[in-house]
Amino acid sequence: MSHVLAGFNRAQRLSQLQQGADNTVWDMIVVGGGITGAGILLTASQAGLKVLLIEQQDFAWGASSKSSKMVHGGLRYLGSGQYNMTKDAVTEREKLLNELPGLVNPLQFLMGHYKYQFPGPLVFNSLLTIYDWIGGKRNHSYINHGIADFHAPGIEQNKLQGATQFADAVTDDARLVMRVLQEAQECGGTAINYLSAEHIILTADAVTGVNVADQVSGQKFNLQAKVVINATGPWTDKLRQQLHAKKAIRPLRGSHLIVPSWRLPLAYSVSYFHPEDKRPIFAFPWENSTVIGTTDLDHDSDLDQQPCISQNEVDYLLTGINKQFPQADITESDVISTYAGIRPVVSNDASNKKQLKKTKPSDEKREHSIWNEQGLISVAGGKLTTFRLIALDVLKVAQHYLPDMNLIDLQAAKLFQTIPDTPVDSILHPQQIQRLKSQYGKHYSHLINNAEHNELRPIGSTNTLLAELKWSLQHEMVVHLDDLLLRRTRIGLLLAAGGEQLFGQLQPLCQTALHWNEGQWQQELSRYQGIIQRYYSLPKHRQLLSTQDVSSANAVAN
Ligand SMILES: Cc1cc2nc3c(=O)[nH]c(=O)nc-3n(C[C@H](O)[C@H](O)[C@H](O)COP(=O)(O)OP(=O)(O)OC[C@H]3O[C@@H](n4cnc5c(N)ncnc54)[C@H](O)[C@@H]3O)c2cc1C
Structure with a gap:
């Protein structure tokens, strides 16, 4: 090794x-x-x-595992005058797209323009001209026909005047x-x-x-x-x-819902304004599912407890998506999983609660x-x-403490070394190989060449291969089952009930790689199921947990 x-x-x-x-x-x-x-x-x-x-x-x-997964300049920040941040982020987006294709991927966005809604097409397209200029390529266009037929079937058509298509990128954070x-x-x-x-x-x-x-x-x-x-x-x-x-720090919570892609198939990340507070929100295709996000709320709970979505946030996101896609009729019963993250936002008023609430x-x-x-x-x-x-x-x-540090070349240097193509004996599609290469770096060929053919098939509706689970178990410091299913892979978010259909197959893999006995496997399983139910499910499922389950899930998840 x-x-x-x-x-x-x-x-x-x-x-x-x-x-x-x-x-x-x-x-x-x-x-x-x-x-x-x-x-x-x-x-x-x-x-x-x-x-x-x-x-x-x-x-x-x-x-960093609970973001909206956009590698983006933040058009919204440009709109609010944060030019430097947008410029830096667009430049970094381009760098990451070039260095990690397959892990950081282009994503097309679409925003419908409705009568009386700000910003209208003119202002929005002017912003995008600056955005594209920073990124060094023209990447937006105005669409005035076929929006509901070809681009975003089911989109609200009342007062729809046109739409703008633009480009950013998405990743697995x-x-x-x-x-x-x-x-x-x-x-x-x-x-x-x-x-x-x-x-x-x-x-x-x-x-x-x-x-x-x-x-x-x-x-x-x-x-x-x-x-x-x-x-x-x-x-x-x-x-x-x-x-x-x-x-x-002003901790701000953002929550998301994940639904199967067949319930709301999207070719674009669709941006829209929430009907209640006019905040920009979105739904985007990710890992063969659709993610609906996001909220932006003060998070007053103990930071040592994992965050989770509230019922108000669920209602808010469902109201938003059903206004934008009225025929979709997305309900709680469509939700496979939820997740919530805390933004570490710096605020001048963080130590003054009263003042803080004014912004x-x-x-x-x-x-x-x-x-x-x-x-x-x-x-x-x-x-x-x-x-x-x-x-x-x-x-x-x-550098003040480390005067010998060599910072000179880092600004322009590549962040990731180029990985030479290694012959792989595989049934995989070139796109899958590219993803594995970006994701696992130079180890990608070991991962592929050491796998049995049946381990190179995607698990359920995800893109994840069984071979990746095996690889992570052996080489990526997995300590708990949730490390494997929620962060090394995203199976726990993408399959129903945290991927329970996989548990039978996983047990021998975990027991072999991590030397867990039957008792440890059972303990890990119940820890994992507690975490899924408490932090990655709808609030109503949380209520089904007994007080004892809640405290043991907290204890293991903290
Ligand atoms: C809902 C949401 C959506 C977002 N969407 C986007 C997006 O689309 N695009 C984008 O670019 N950015 C996005 N962001 C912002 C981005 O995700 C964050 O800025 C970034 O992930 C912050 O990373 P971090 O490493 O600073 O913090 P974290 O990822 O929170 O990492 C901090 C780590 O420190 C560890 N830690 C804490 N205390 C200790 C200790 N005492 N000892 C050891 N370890 C400790 C914690 O366990 C944690 O893992 C989003 C954020 C959120 C919450």
Whole structure:
């Protein structure tokens, strides 16, 4: 087994960390295994640093597996005058489309123009001209016939005057995080999940490390570093407040519904305005299903509980989609799964609740901010799309502590090494091979060549192959069943009841790869089903959980 694959063995990695803890001073420890932390691990490793990333739960467990999955410039941000953010994001979108085809894919959008609705076609198309100019290609057009017949069958036609088609991109957010971590590891970076930063260690008023806790064994130990990066997204203030910093994060929840594509087949991501509050919302095709999103609400619940959709949000999203597609008549009974994520939005008024409520969530800026408190460098905000630029900004601040770091070439450099085509003996379509190549990097040919033919067939209505589940179990630090079904693959979101049809097939695979006995399998299964019911289902299904089930699901999922 190669070094890289061995590097994703968690038990080995943990024991190396514990044994070397007293004698190792890392250049940098990154706390948080979402896209922000992963991006910092990658760029810092490319700059030649000795870097460790620790994640308290699973990689991409936070916002980075629960986003709307758009790799986009954010047309809406351009509309609200956030030109720089849009420009950066469009440039990054183009870079990712070029470097990761198959994992980051073009997605066509469509917005209907209705009489008296703002923005009308003229304003909207002017915005798109700027948007396309930034991206360096003309990518939009106005459509004035055949909209309901060819482009978006079933779309509301009352007062429909025309539509604009434009282009952005879409990804699998959790897989993007894994791909970035894998690339980082190939550049010498180290990442480990289920290891949380408990306390920031200060020596003579300067940060010199973190006290960490292994979430599997409960063991605690100290790790030393020249600089510690706090990339904990919605949790950013928790570590900062250990150093008495003022609160800066306004956690905003966004929720989604997933329905089977046959209930609302879409060729485009359709953008529309919600009839009640006129917020822009959307429905888009993703992984052979249709995702309906999203909301933008203050999230006042405990951040240590996973977020979940509320009944009001379900009603809001259903009202919106049924207004836009009246014939579709989407109801709760069509919903396969739901998910909710917390946006780590930076707000000047985060510490003043009264003042905070004066700014509507959707009016808060989405740019990232960086703070340096005694050598704890915290970063929050921004987008999935802009993770590379966020990482570069963090490294510029960290350079104060790491003067030998080589940042010069990183700005223009490719983020991902080109992967040579390797002969694969397979029944797969070239598009499937391209996806696997972008998703698993240089390991894609091992994944394919080591699979039996029957493992190369998609599971149910998804694009996921059984061979990918096997690969992840063996090589991607899966600790719990939910890591495998909710983040390494998205089976838990895409198949009914979290993919229960697969459990019989999965049991021997998990037991072999992870050495689980029958009792452990049963425990994992009930943990997983609790998580699905509590956090990825409709609220009415949650009510069916007994109090005891709820507390055990919380305990395992926190
Ligand atoms: C509903 C929604 C829709 C979105 N849609 C889009 C979109 O379409 N396109 C786009 O570009 N962006 C989108 N975003 C924004 C984007 O998803 C986020 O900006 C991004 O994922 C934030 O990543 P992060 O790594 O900073 O935070 P997170 O992904 O939340 O990661 C932080 C991690 O830190 C870990 N952590 C916390 N405390 C500790 C600790 N003490 N020790 C160790 N680890 C710790 C957490 O477990 C978590 O995994 C969306 C966000 C949401 C919520």
